[in-house]
Every structure is written in structure tokens, then in C-alpha cells.
Amino acid sequence: MSTVPITLDSLTVNNLGVFNKITSPTEYPSSYLDKCRESGELCQYAYFSEVPVGVIVLDTIINKTPIALEISLIKVLKSYKLEFNVEKKLIQYALDLAPKRHLSSCIVQINSKDTQLINIFREMGFADDDIKKDIYCNVSSKGEDTILMTKSLT
Amino acid sequence: MAEVELQFRDALQNYENKNYKKSLTLIDKILKKNSLHSQSYALKALIIHFYHPQSPDLKDPNLLISTPPNILSICNDLIKTSVKYGPSNSISAHLAALYYRQIKNYEMATHFYTIAYSNNPSNKGILRDLSSCLSQLRTYKSLIKTRFDYLQAEPGYRANYSSTSIAYYLNNDFNNSIKIENQIENIIKDKLIDEDLTENSECLIYKALLFFNLEKYDETLDYINNLLISNEKFKCYDITGLLELKFKTLMILEKFHDAQLTIRLLLKRNPLNVQYYYDLFNSLKIENNTSSKLIVLNKLSKFYPKVDIPKFLPLTFLNHNDEQFKSHLSNYLQDLFKRGVPSVFNNIKSLYNDSNKIPIILNIVKSFEEIEKNPLILTWIKYFLSHHFDKINQFDLAIDYINQSIEITPTLIELYMFKARILKHQNHLIEASKIMNDARLLDLQDRFVNSKTVKYYLRADLINEAIDVASLFTKNDDEPKGVKDLHIVQCRWFITEYSKSLTRLFKKSLNEFEVVLNNDHDDDSNEDSNITLIQKKVETYLGLALQRYFSIFQIYAEYYEDQFDFHFYAFRKGTLRSYLQMIDWEDNLYHESLVGEIYSDLMSLISFTKENNKLLLKALDHSLYLNKRSKKDKKDEIKWKDNMLIYNKVLDSDPLGNELINKLIKNNELDKIDELEKLINRCDGKTIKPETVYFINGQFNYDFINGKYVVALASIRKIKEISNSNSNSNESKIALKLLNEMLERINKFIETEFDDPKTKSLQKVVKLGLMRL
Known part of the structure; x- marks a missing residue:
């Protein structure tokens, strides 16, 4: 089953409608979608043999200088979760992109109850990191129950 | 007089060089001096048709003639005057013919070309235009003469032989067609050049068609065989065309073995043409032999592994009781689902004509549904089931299945499009159009779903929404919305x-x-x-x-x-x-x-x-x-x-x-x-108006508009026959609906009180006619 090829591609003006279908029930306003599209390689759809099933949105964290790449959104359709390595492919994409942008680490804030996703991040080399929270001072905290995970790429 | 002629020649030259204004001044000068100069009137009509700065051309799309009506009437009057002063003048007749050709009145153009030619037979150029007009009017009898005369005037071109040959063909005189073809073949035998390659190829196969039409089948066969084995440079290159004609000939000659070999050659060239498979059965004489057909198709499917037809065809002729049907269907469907083909249902839709096969299909697909793990394939299976229930009019179940598939993969456009279609079948037109628009929003560059959305909006009578969506893909230069452009591009649907x-x-x-x-x-x-x-x-x-x-x-x-x-x-x-x-x-x-x-x-x-x-x-x-x-x-x-x-x-x-x-x-x-009505009821007897429900209904209403109630009864009889013929077909359902409408209206006419005795007696006749139906 894992043989199904997962490919990634950028958003275009014509397929923005897919975004909210993937993130449903959360709906994002069109201004957010436009920003994602304009960010180019920072936002990607994941395709399960040509059908879009996942999305990742990345952000550069800046503290005077750019310091890290944040995975600000990662979402895969329920039926396609976990089993087909869609998440891994998306995370790997972020890990590959960071050095190209001269960023030394990749971070993510995850809902602490989402153990499955946390496990995947652990598998991919991310670690819980409570201490650094202050360093990323402009990481807008995504609520009380999120945990911060980081992976250093140096 | 001589001066007038000189001036006229000058005017003509100016007209040909498109100096309309100058030409017009010259013409007016001539007419001032000699008000009986018929050629000048005709030329004036022609000039004014092109040059009328005061009343600009109509710019509406799909107009055949853009000249404004007031100009046309001026021109027509001028032509009439011209005819009055010079009824047999060749030049004015020629000019008049040119004018009528411009305004697409080919009857009149033919009339004037004929006058022009008969009064000046040395002008052969007229024949060419006359032939075109005659062809357009389908006056084939006169066409032979004009084509032949032109050929004699200009024998140096193969085109003129071809056109004469075709003129004979259109009169079903194939013998003379062949004669002409032979003539030109002999003349050019050794003089062909590279540029003639395709023309020659086409003419050669056309000749084969002539033999065939003459029912000289042995000759046809020999001729085609010679063309097929020819090593010459100037041979026939349309091998498919030759082989198809050869197959037809062989079948008529009952040479089945050769026919079978020919059709296999054709299959090799194009294994996707389903007709070839039927032809193969016919030539093998196994149309009614299931087991032989199975063996043949089995072999072919191995021979052409990527082609669907040999795998599918057995399903059409295997009996539903046959265990083989089940296993074959199961394999066929499994293969398609595994490959993730979205259109599986369309492939096998024709099997639904046999109601016994429907439950078998359902059972097999349901068994797939239970064990499928891959979410995408499962989506397509549920999509298939939704189609199934839609087809057998169980719309609630259809909706249920399509919702399930949307739940699994909410990013697939096809699913929403089909949901809209089910809703349309349930007559929830507005809701259907909204869902179709949802589908459109998933891929804005897909013109197919864009068009579908437009269609669904129009069905729901939301015209503005429809036009807004349609205008996303049109050129909106002159108008804010794209309706005009859709007319220009002849978008009929x-x-x-x-x-x-x-x-x-x-x-x-x-x-x-x-x-x-x-x-x-x-x-x-x-x-x-x-x-x-x-x-x-x-x-x-x-x-x-x-x-x-x-x-x-x-x-x-x-x-x-x-x-x-x-x-x-x-x-x-x-x-x-x-x-x-x-x-x-x-x-x-x-x-x-x-x-x-x-x-x-x-x-x-x-x-x-x-x-x-x-x-x-x-x-x-x-x-x-x-x-x-x-x-x-x-x-x-x-x-x-x-x-x-x-x-x-x-x-x-x-x-x-x-x-x-x-x-x-x-x-x-x-x-x-x-x-x-005239256009649809072509009176040349070549083609007959089809007797489908819509044509009959149109005829009925046309008669009704003109008060021909008795004639309208004939349409009622025809539609009644269709409604009785096959109660399940879509056409008979429409026929039944139309029949009721017609009867209601004709009864309304009978029951209305009229004072006029003529209408009263008409009512009686219609009543009697209706009773006889």
C-alpha cells in the first residue's frame, strides 16, 4: 500500500478551493489562502496519485534575523492519515527546504493530544523542547495545550 | 457611346481596385449622360453594396449578410432598373449575378449567371461561379453541363476533371464519372510531380469507390488489390480506406476467408475501433456462436493487452445465467478499479439494458466495497455504486453513496459533479447548481466543469449566475459579459x-x-x-x-x-x-x-x-x-x-x-x-425529415399556428405510435407527455365556441378525425 506515490506541488490560483476541503472543518479566509499561494514553495499540497489529500504551510521565524522554519499547518485527510506516509513526505519537504533557506532548525507546535502526529514528528527526529519557547519570541502561542517540538539541522 | 464605354471601363477598374468613391462618381456621370445604361445600374448596385458610409454595416454576430436592409432595397431597385434597360446584356447580368452572390441569394445569382453566359459564351470564368451556385442549390442536372463546358474550356487542370466527375457522381451516373477519371489518368500518367502525391492518392481511391457504387465488385477487388501491392511512388496512401472498402466488397462477394484476413489487418492498424470486432465476427460467421466469439476475443485481448474492447465485449453477449459472465465481469471490473479508472460505470453502462445483469453487477461491486482498503479505490467504488442507484432511479441511495465517497475524499471534483447530477434527476435544480458550482471552485481552470455549472445554473433559471460563470472563459471585448462572444463562437449548447x-x-x-x-x-x-x-x-x-x-x-x-x-x-x-x-x-x-x-x-x-x-x-x-x-x-x-x-x-x-x-x-x-419550415422539410427528396418526437412536435405546433388542425392530426397519430412502441425508452416517455399535451390542445380547440360557420365545420372534421385515431 505504501507504494502509492506521494508527490508535492505548490498552490495555484485555480486550486485554492481544495485548501479548505482538506483542512475542514477549519475554514481559512481567502486572504490567508492568497498569502499561502504567494509564498510559493512555503505552501504545498500533497497528492495521492494525483488527488490532493494533504497540505503543509511553512513560516520563517524571524528574531532580528531569520532563525527557524516553522511548520505552521500540517493537515492530511482523515482517510489518508498515517498509513500512506503523506505526513512524513510533507515533513521531509520542510526539513529539506530549511537548509536551502539557510535556516538551522525546524520547529512545530502541535496539539498535545494528537499523539499520532507527535509520534511521527519524533520518528522524523523532532524533540520536545520547552526551554526554547522564549527564543522564538514571536512564535504566537497556539494555545495552552500545544507543545513545541524542534529539530536542529546543523 | 464610345466615351460612355470608356468611362464605364474606367469605373469598373476603379471598382475592382476598391476605389468605390471614384467609381461611383464616374457611374453617376455616365447615368447623367445616358440614363438607359443598364451596366452602370448593375455596377452601382454592386458598389453601393460594399460602400455605404452613411449607414454602417450591421455588426451583429451570426449574420450572413451585414448590409443594412435600406441599402439592400436600394441595390435591388438598381438591379431591377438595370434589367429593365438591358434584359439580355451580358455585362449587367454578370454584375447582377455578382451582387446576388454577395447577398447569398443563389437562385437569383444562378439566374443572372445563366443569362450572362448565354449572351457571352466566350466568358468561361462565369461557368465556374455558376457551377458553385448550382452545387449550393443542389441543382445537379444543370451542373453536369456547366462543369463539362468549363472542363472543355480549361482542360489543363486535373481539378476540372475531378469536378466534372463529381458532377456525374452526384447525378448517380458513375459510368461517366469513371470515364472522366480514366481520361485524366491517361493524360497525366507520366507527368505527375511530387506536389500531386496526395491529390493522386485521393483520386485513385475515389475511383475504387466508383467501381463499388457501380456494383462491379470483382473489378473493385482487383483494382484495390493492385493499389495495395503497388510499389510505385504515385500510389494510394489511404490504406485504411482501401482496406475498409475491400472488406465491404469481399463481404458482398461472400469471400469470407479473405474478408476475415482483411479485417484482421484493419484491427492491427486500429484495435480501438469496435466496429472492426463486429465485422470480424460477421466474416467468421460466428455472430451467434458465444463460445467461438469468446475464444476469438480471448486471443485478441492477449494480442492487444492495453485495449479494453476485447475484454469488454464478452459481457455484452454472455448470458447472465452463465457462470462465465460473473467471473468475466468480476475480473473486468477488478482490473479497472485497481487501475483507478474513474469512468468504470460508463464503460459498462450499456449492460444495464439487460435488467437481469443489474443485480449481478451490484453484488460484485458490493463485494469489492467490503474488502477494499485503499481509500482512493474505495472512493471510486462508492462512486460507481452511486451511479448504479442513480441509473435505476433509487436516488436516495445514490445520494447516500456519493456522500460517503465525498466523506472519504472531499477533494475530488467528479464526486461533486455527480452529486449535482443526482440532485438534477431529483429535480432539485437550484441545489444541484450550487453543488456544481462547488465542484467548479475546486478547479477554476477546468472548462468542462465551468460549462457544466453554466448549464446547471440555466436549468435552475439563474441566468445572471450562469452568464457570470460562462464569462470567465469568454472574450469580453465589446460587451461586459460573454454572451455575445458565445454567439460568435457558435456555442450551440x-x-x-x-x-x-x-x-x-x-x-x-x-x-x-x-x-x-x-x-x-x-x-x-x-x-x-x-x-x-x-x-x-x-x-x-x-x-x-x-x-x-x-x-x-x-x-x-x-x-x-x-x-x-x-x-x-x-x-x-x-x-x-x-x-x-x-x-x-x-x-x-x-x-x-x-x-x-x-x-x-x-x-x-x-x-x-x-x-x-x-x-x-x-x-x-x-x-x-x-x-x-x-x-x-x-x-x-x-x-x-x-x-x-x-x-x-x-x-x-x-x-x-x-x-x-x-x-x-x-x-x-x-x-x-x-x-x-421550408429548410427543415427539404423538398429535393434526397433526405427525409426524421420522425423523432421533437420533429413531430415541431410539425404539430407549426400546423397548429397556421390553423391546419386536420393536418396536425397526422402528427398526433405518429406520436401515439412512438408512445406505444417501447414503454421503457426515454423517447416513448417524452412521446407520451407530448401526446397528452397535443390531445389537450386539440380538445380545447374543439370545445371552444365559434360563431364562424367555417370554423364550426372544421371543428366537426377534427372531432371525427380524432375519434378515428
């Missing part, structure tokens, strides 16, 4: 749906008007409803609907017109068979099913307006309530009309169809529909 929607809106508004009118009598408190706006709606929707229906016929007129140049050009290119195909296509043009549908709709609409004439005329009379409307009403009305213009304007000459209403409805001038 859009205009069809659009006019149907306008018709529904018209009827709805007229209904509304009637309600308000009746309330008006009861009490005088009618402040809520803006009656003048409703009147405006009745008028505009009707005008636009009529205009759109005629636009579609206008497009067909363009299709018919388009062939004109090919009566000359096809022979220069040597594409004889394509030319014959084109002639055939044009002959059947007005019998296409879409024409039938539009014909039926248009005639029904007009006959509806005649039956509700009293009410409609009241609705169209604006003076009735003009004083009653408030300032706000007036404002609303203007706003509504402006909006209508933005969205719907196509013709500058009659933006909202008011002129059409004046002509057809108020003044009862029906020449426009008489013309249509």
Missing part, C-alpha cells in the same frame, strides 16, 4: 439551454401577470406588485427567447453557407471523398437532433403565444398601467432593464428582441418560421 431558460421565465412572468391582473379586478390594493415591471419581464424574456432560438438557426445557416467555397476549392485540393462527405453532411444538417429540439421548442413557444394571445397582448401593452406606477416602480424597472442589457445584449439592431415580438406576435408576420 449554451444558446439552447439559455433560450429554454428564457422560455420558462417568460411563462412564469406571464403567469405572474395573470395573477396580478385577476387580483386587480377583485380589489384595488395592488401596491405590492410592480405590474409594469412584470410586463417588462414578460416582454423581454419572450423577445430574448425568440431571438436566441433564431440565433441557433442562424448558426446552422452559417454552417450551410460555409460549404460554398468548397464547391471550387475541394477539387483544387483533390479531396473528392471528403467533398462527398461534406455534401452529405450539409444535406442532413437540418435533421440533426439538436435542430429537432430547437424546432420543437420554438414552434411550441410561438403556438403558446397564439393560444394565449389575449392575455399576452394585454401584457405587452404598456399604456395600460403606465399612469399607475410609482416613482420607485419606475426606478426599479429601469434598473432591471439596464441589468438585462448588460447581461443579455447580443444584437445591436434589436437588443432585447422587441422588434421580433412586434413582427411575430403583434403583427402575426410568420414568414420567418415559414422559412424555417
Whole structure:
């Protein structure tokens, strides 16, 4: 089953409608979608043999200088979760992109109850990191129950 | 006189060089001196037709003639004067012919070309144009002579032999066709050059067709075989065409073994042509032998592993009781699902004609559904099941399955499109259009789903939404919206749906008007409803609907017109068979099913307006309530009309169809529909009007409009036959509906009280005729 090829591609003006279908029930306003599209390689759809099933949105964290790449959104359709390595492919994409942008680490804030996703991040080399929270001072905290995970790429 | 002739020659030269203004001055000078100079009148008509700065050309799309009507009438008068002063003058007749050709009046052009030629036989160029006009008019008998005469005048071109040969062909005189072909072949035998390669190839295979049509089958066969083995440079290159003709010939000659070998060659060239498989069965004489067919197809499927047909065909002839059917179907479907083919259902839809096969299909697919793990394949399986239940009219289950598949993969456009389709079948048109729009939003660059959305909006009578969506893909240079562009690009489906929607809106508004009118009598408190706006709606929707229906016929007129140049050009290119195909296509043009549908709709609409004439005329009379409307009403009305213009304007000459209403409805001038009736009822006997429900309904309504109630009974009989024939088919369902409508209307006529004794006796005759049905 894992043989199904997962490919990634950028958003275009014509397929923005897919975004909210993937993130449903959360709906994002069109201004957010436009920003994602304009960010180019920072936002990607994941395709399960040509059908879009996942999305990742990345952000550069800046503290005077750019310091890290944040995975600000990662979402895969329920039926396609976990089993087909869609998440891994998306995370790997972020890990590959960071050095190209001269960023030394990749971070993510995850809902602490989402153990499955946390496990995947652990598998991919991310670690819980409570201490650094202050360093990323402009990481807008995504609520009380999120945990911060980081992976250093140096 | 000599001076006049010199001046005229000068004027002619100026005309040819497009110095219209100068030419016109010269002509006026001549006419001042010699008011009987017939050539000058004819030339003046021709010049004015091209040059009339005071009244600019009409720019409306799909117009065959852009010259304004006032100019045309001036020109016609000039021609008449010219004929009066020089009835047999070759030059003026030639000029007149050129003028009529410009305004596409080929009968008159033929008439004048004939006069011009008979008074000046040395001008052979006339024959060429005359031949084109004769071909356009399908006057084949005279065509032979003109083509032959031109050939004798210009024997140096193969095109002229070809055109003469075709002239004989069109008169079913194949012997003479072959003679002409032989002549030219002998002449050019050793003189062919590289440029002649394709023309020669086409002529060679055309000759094979001639032998075939002459029923000289042995000769055909020898001829084709020689062409097939030819090593020469100038041979026939259309091997497929040759082989197909060879197969046909062999089948007639009952040489089945050779036929079988030929069809296998064709299969090798194109294994995707399903007809070849049937032909193969026929040549093997195994049409009714299931097991042999299975063996053959089994072998073929191994031979052409990527082709679907040999795998699918067994399902069509295997019996549902046969265990083989089940296993074959299961393998076939499994393969398709595994490959993730979205259109599995369409592949096997034809099997649903056999009701015994339906439960077997369902069971197999359900068994797949239970064990499938891959979410995408599961989505397609549920999508299939949804199609299944939709097909057998269990719409709730269909919706249930499509919702399940959307739940699994909410990002697939096809799923939403099909959901919309089920809703449409349930007659939830507005909801369907909304879902279709959801599908569209998932991929804005997909024109197919864009068009579907437009269609669904039109079905739901949401015209503005439809036009907004359609305009995303059109060129909107002259107008803010794309309706005009869709007319220019001859988008028939859009205009069809659009006019149907306008018709529904018209009827709805007229209904509304009637309600308000009746309330008006009861009490005088009618402040809520803006009656003048409703009147405006009745008028505009009707005008636009009529205009759109005629636009579609206008497009067909363009299709018919388009062939004109090919009566000359096809022979220069040597594409004889394509030319014959084109002639055939044009002959059947007005019998296409879409024409039938539009014909039926248009005639029904007009006959509806005649039956509700009293009410409609009241609705169209604006003076009735003009004083009653408030300032706000007036404002609303203007706003509504402006909006209508933005969205719907196509013709500058009659933006909202008011002129059409004046002509057809108020003044009862029906020449426009008489013309249509003539086009559809081609009287040359070559093609017969198809007897489908729509053509019959159109005919019925046309007769009804003209008060020919007894003739209309014939249509009722025909439609009754169709409705009785096969109760399950879609056509018989429509027939039944139409039959009831027809009967209701004819009864209404019988029951109406008339004072006129003529009509009374007509009523009796119709009543009697109806009883005999």
C-alpha cells in the first residue's frame, strides 16, 4: 500500500478551493489562502496519485534575523492519515527546504493530544523542547495545550 | 457611346481596385449622360453594396449578410432598373449575378449567371461561379453541363476533371464519372510531380469507390488489390480506406476467408475501433456462436493487452445465467478499479439494458466495497455504486453513496459533479447548481466543469449566475459579459439551454401577470406588485427567447453557407471523398437532433403565444398601467432593464428582441418560421425529415399556428405510435407527455365556441378525425 506515490506541488490560483476541503472543518479566509499561494514553495499540497489529500504551510521565524522554519499547518485527510506516509513526505519537504533557506532548525507546535502526529514528528527526529519557547519570541502561542517540538539541522 | 464605354471601363477598374468613391462618381456621370445604361445600374448596385458610409454595416454576430436592409432595397431597385434597360446584356447580368452572390441569394445569382453566359459564351470564368451556385442549390442536372463546358474550356487542370466527375457522381451516373477519371489518368500518367502525391492518392481511391457504387465488385477487388501491392511512388496512401472498402466488397462477394484476413489487418492498424470486432465476427460467421466469439476475443485481448474492447465485449453477449459472465465481469471490473479508472460505470453502462445483469453487477461491486482498503479505490467504488442507484432511479441511495465517497475524499471534483447530477434527476435544480458550482471552485481552470455549472445554473433559471460563470472563459471585448462572444463562437449548447431558460421565465412572468391582473379586478390594493415591471419581464424574456432560438438557426445557416467555397476549392485540393462527405453532411444538417429540439421548442413557444394571445397582448401593452406606477416602480424597472442589457445584449439592431415580438406576435408576420419550415422539410427528396418526437412536435405546433388542425392530426397519430412502441425508452416517455399535451390542445380547440360557420365545420372534421385515431 505504501507504494502509492506521494508527490508535492505548490498552490495555484485555480486550486485554492481544495485548501479548505482538506483542512475542514477549519475554514481559512481567502486572504490567508492568497498569502499561502504567494509564498510559493512555503505552501504545498500533497497528492495521492494525483488527488490532493494533504497540505503543509511553512513560516520563517524571524528574531532580528531569520532563525527557524516553522511548520505552521500540517493537515492530511482523515482517510489518508498515517498509513500512506503523506505526513512524513510533507515533513521531509520542510526539513529539506530549511537548509536551502539557510535556516538551522525546524520547529512545530502541535496539539498535545494528537499523539499520532507527535509520534511521527519524533520518528522524523523532532524533540520536545520547552526551554526554547522564549527564543522564538514571536512564535504566537497556539494555545495552552500545544507543545513545541524542534529539530536542529546543523 | 464610345466615351460612355470608356468611362464605364474606367469605373469598373476603379471598382475592382476598391476605389468605390471614384467609381461611383464616374457611374453617376455616365447615368447623367445616358440614363438607359443598364451596366452602370448593375455596377452601382454592386458598389453601393460594399460602400455605404452613411449607414454602417450591421455588426451583429451570426449574420450572413451585414448590409443594412435600406441599402439592400436600394441595390435591388438598381438591379431591377438595370434589367429593365438591358434584359439580355451580358455585362449587367454578370454584375447582377455578382451582387446576388454577395447577398447569398443563389437562385437569383444562378439566374443572372445563366443569362450572362448565354449572351457571352466566350466568358468561361462565369461557368465556374455558376457551377458553385448550382452545387449550393443542389441543382445537379444543370451542373453536369456547366462543369463539362468549363472542363472543355480549361482542360489543363486535373481539378476540372475531378469536378466534372463529381458532377456525374452526384447525378448517380458513375459510368461517366469513371470515364472522366480514366481520361485524366491517361493524360497525366507520366507527368505527375511530387506536389500531386496526395491529390493522386485521393483520386485513385475515389475511383475504387466508383467501381463499388457501380456494383462491379470483382473489378473493385482487383483494382484495390493492385493499389495495395503497388510499389510505385504515385500510389494510394489511404490504406485504411482501401482496406475498409475491400472488406465491404469481399463481404458482398461472400469471400469470407479473405474478408476475415482483411479485417484482421484493419484491427492491427486500429484495435480501438469496435466496429472492426463486429465485422470480424460477421466474416467468421460466428455472430451467434458465444463460445467461438469468446475464444476469438480471448486471443485478441492477449494480442492487444492495453485495449479494453476485447475484454469488454464478452459481457455484452454472455448470458447472465452463465457462470462465465460473473467471473468475466468480476475480473473486468477488478482490473479497472485497481487501475483507478474513474469512468468504470460508463464503460459498462450499456449492460444495464439487460435488467437481469443489474443485480449481478451490484453484488460484485458490493463485494469489492467490503474488502477494499485503499481509500482512493474505495472512493471510486462508492462512486460507481452511486451511479448504479442513480441509473435505476433509487436516488436516495445514490445520494447516500456519493456522500460517503465525498466523506472519504472531499477533494475530488467528479464526486461533486455527480452529486449535482443526482440532485438534477431529483429535480432539485437550484441545489444541484450550487453543488456544481462547488465542484467548479475546486478547479477554476477546468472548462468542462465551468460549462457544466453554466448549464446547471440555466436549468435552475439563474441566468445572471450562469452568464457570470460562462464569462470567465469568454472574450469580453465589446460587451461586459460573454454572451455575445458565445454567439460568435457558435456555442450551440449554451444558446439552447439559455433560450429554454428564457422560455420558462417568460411563462412564469406571464403567469405572474395573470395573477396580478385577476387580483386587480377583485380589489384595488395592488401596491405590492410592480405590474409594469412584470410586463417588462414578460416582454423581454419572450423577445430574448425568440431571438436566441433564431440565433441557433442562424448558426446552422452559417454552417450551410460555409460549404460554398468548397464547391471550387475541394477539387483544387483533390479531396473528392471528403467533398462527398461534406455534401452529405450539409444535406442532413437540418435533421440533426439538436435542430429537432430547437424546432420543437420554438414552434411550441410561438403556438403558446397564439393560444394565449389575449392575455399576452394585454401584457405587452404598456399604456395600460403606465399612469399607475410609482416613482420607485419606475426606478426599479429601469434598473432591471439596464441589468438585462448588460447581461443579455447580443444584437445591436434589436437588443432585447422587441422588434421580433412586434413582427411575430403583434403583427402575426410568420414568414420567418415559414422559412424555417421550408429548410427543415427539404423538398429535393434526397433526405427525409426524421420522425423523432421533437420533429413531430415541431410539425404539430407549426400546423397548429397556421390553423391546419386536420393536418396536425397526422402528427398526433405518429406520436401515439412512438408512445406505444417501447414503454421503457426515454423517447416513448417524452412521446407520451407530448401526446397528452397535443390531445389537450386539440380538445380545447374543439370545445371552444365559434360563431364562424367555417370554423364550426372544421371543428366537426377534427372531432371525427380524432375519434378515428
